[in-house]
Amino acid sequence: MVLHDLSLAAQFSDELILLGEDKVQGVGDAHHVLQVETINRLYHVNVELLQCSAGLQWFVHNVNQHILKKEMKMKKIVLAALVGLSFAAQAAHYDIKMLNSNSEGSMVFEPGYLKVQPGDTVTFRPENKSHFVHSKAIPEGAQKFQSEEDQELTITLDKEGVYVYSCPVHRSMNMNGVIQVGDNLPNKEQAEKVVKDLEKKSMTNKGRLEKYFAQVK
Numbered sequence: 001m002v003l004h005d006l007s008l009a010a011q012f013s014d015e016l017i018l019l020g021e022d023k024v025q026g027v028g029d030a031h032h033v034l035q036v037e038t039i040n041r042l043y044h045v046n047v048e049l050l051q052c053s054a055g056l057q058w059f060v061h062n063v064n065q066h067i068l069k070k071e072m073k074m075k076k077i078v079l080a081a082l083v084g085l086s087f088a089a090q091a092a093h094y095d096i097k098m099l100n101s102n103s104e105g106s107m108v109f110e111p112g113y114l115k116v117q118p119g120d121t122v123t124f125r126p127e128n129k130s131h132f133v134h135s136k137a138i139p140e141g142a143q144k145f146q147s148e149e150d151q152e153l154t155i156t157l158d159k160e161g162v163y164v165y166s167c168p169v170h171r172s173m174n175m176n177g178v179i180q181v182g183d184n185l186p187n188k189e190q191a192e193k194v195v196k197d198l199e200k201k202s203m204t205n206k207g208r209l210e211k212y213f214a215q216v217k
Contacts, residue, residue: 098131162191174202
């Protein structure tokens with residue numbers, strides 16, 4: 001019978017043959033064959049011999065705590081990397097177009113309301129000239145954003161809450177939009193105040209931003 005458990009071998013075997021480094025290293029009973037120094041040298045481990053209450057000999061790994069901590073740290077790093085990869089694989093991407101007009105009227109973001117999940121990305125794409133995007137309301141801890149005129153901008157939305165944004169050039173035409181990230185909306189009241197202020201300053205397309213914001217649940 002072949003055994004790799006030294007404790008079982010010591011307890012139940014009448015005679016042992018110790019193999020290591022491609023040859024026989026010892027033959028005899030457990031007391032003579034299973035020597036701590038021999039085991040450590042052959043298998044590059046660190047064990048100690050203990051005596052249990054029944055008089056049986058048990059070999060127990062004496063773990064090097066420094067090595068154990070390093071191994072645990074590496075496992076945590078690997079796990080974090082795997083979680084990150086999994087999260088990235090599940091994240092979705094969305095486009096928001098900046099248009100001169102669509103079915104909702106002139107100077108408009110399409111879609112004007114968008115719900116996403118934390119970690120998703122959004123790219124603002126200027127389909128027509130003279131547009132750019134600027135954040136007006138964001139959750140605490142999120143980063144403000146602003147694109148260059150006629151340039152795309154991609155953002156990662158990692159904080160839950162309500163994001164209100166605007167095209168400053170056409171703000172008076174109510175060229176504004178809303179993104180809802182997740183279902184926890186800690187800044188909803190603050191975002192609502194921004195929406196009302198933007199609506200007051202709009203000269204045309206009145207009520208459009210409020211209609212978007214009404215979809216935030």
